[in-house]
Amino acid sequence: xxxxxxxxxxxxxxxxxxxxxxxxxxxxxxxxxxxxxxxxxxxxxxxxxxxxxxxxxxxxxxxxxxxxxxxxxxxxxxxxxxxxxxxxxxxxxxxxxxxxxxxxxxxxxxxxxxxxxxxxxxxxxxxxxxxxxxxxxxxxxxxxxxxxxxxxxxxxxxxxxxxxxxxxxxxxxxxxxxxxxxxxxxx
Amino acid sequence: xxxxxxxxxxxxxxxxxxxxxxxxxxxxxxxxxxxxxxxxxxxxxxxxxxxxxxxxxxxxxxxxxxxxxxxxxxxxxxxxxxxxxxxxxxxxxxxxxxxxxxxxxxxxxxxxxxxxxxxxxxxxxxxxxxxxxxxxxxxxxxxxxxxxxxxxxxxxxxxxxxxxxxxx
Numbered sequence: 001x002x003x004x005x006x007x008x009x010x011x012x013x014x015x016x017x018x019x020x021x022x023x024x025x026x027x028x029x030x031x032x033x034x035x036x037x038x039x040x041x042x043x044x045x046x047x048x049x050x051x052x053x054x055x056x057x058x059x060x061x062x063x064x065x066x067x068x069x070x071x072x073x074x075x076x077x078x079x080x081x082x083x084x085x086x087x088x089x090x091x092x093x094x095x096x097x098x099x100x101x102x103x104x105x106x107x108x109x110x111x112x113x114x115x116x117x118x119x120x121x122x123x124x125x126x127x128x129x130x131x132x133x134x135x136x137x138x139x140x141x142x143x144x145x146x147x148x149x150x151x152x153x154x155x156x157x158x159x160x161x162x163x164x165x166x167x168x169x170x171x172x173x174x175x176x177x178x179x180x181x182x183x184x185x186x187x
Numbered sequence: 188x189x190x191x192x193x194x195x196x197x198x199x200x201x202x203x204x205x206x207x208x209x210x211x212x213x214x215x216x217x218x219x220x221x222x223x224x225x226x227x228x229x230x231x232x233x234x235x236x237x238x239x240x241x242x243x244x245x246x247x248x249x250x251x252x253x254x255x256x257x258x259x260x261x262x263x264x265x266x267x268x269x270x271x272x273x274x275x276x277x278x279x280x281x282x283x284x285x286x287x288x289x290x291x292x293x294x295x296x297x298x299x300x301x302x303x304x305x306x307x308x309x310x311x312x313x314x315x316x317x318x319x320x321x322x323x324x325x326x327x328x329x330x331x332x333x334x335x336x337x338x339x340x341x342x343x344x345x346x347x348x349x350x351x352x353x354x355x
Contacts (some may be wrong), residue, residue: 026216028215029214037211038205041205050355055218059218059222062218062284091195104202106200107199178194178195181194
């Protein structure tokens, strides 16, 4: 695998057009594709839908990258596109085909009295709902740390954020998710 | 105070079968190919030939709008170029088999003059005169002279004198 390119280099290469733009785009997909796939898969729950959404996301990235001003990290910008695209795509797909997206992404371990009466599908849905209520930065950090199991150091490089800030964000994200799930189950 | 259990310790993530590197590479190549094709297809309105053809079509359209649309219109437009006297003169000199039906085809209903009826006052005068010119007041010779002048043969079989018709 080639050395990863930083955000600035990717954008510069892309704006040069031609073969350089192709190279930049391939670098994006190579460096971020798997994480974007995981983010979508958590919401869409099956490969076919995830594939369609990811394709739409990457087309939008390709079409709009020249307008990206670099106010945030490239991944943050793509995370936002991915989240919006996933939600909108699934809304339309549910209306169109009534697609069922309740394949679980979590397994329950016995021992927590509140979780005992729930199913894996239910808790998976609640987790995704809870993530959608989080502020964007917390949601990104939670996704990369919890689902992608990335190290704080790598996340820090990816998002241009200090490790301390990431730890704080992850802690708050977990707390809010827990509160959301418990409040929903206790209703 | 009872410590709240960390909920995250009571569920595990399920491993999803993430695709391998070739899947992402293939997807990137597909998108680049599609988007490059889109860029090379110049929209029609950006082509100079489109504007030339559009201008020519507009000009042709305007010309067509300004031309008479049928043979009938041509005939009527041509007739308007001549005075009524000229037309009447031409007809009397050149057209011997004058077909009034043919002419009426080209005269619209609005152009046909209403017959001028006698004013009511005049009709009253006629009525008044009826009583004065009754048959018994006319001399027989005058009646015979009238038939003569009108070439009416009173001896024809189907001739029946109707006195009421003899009002003048």
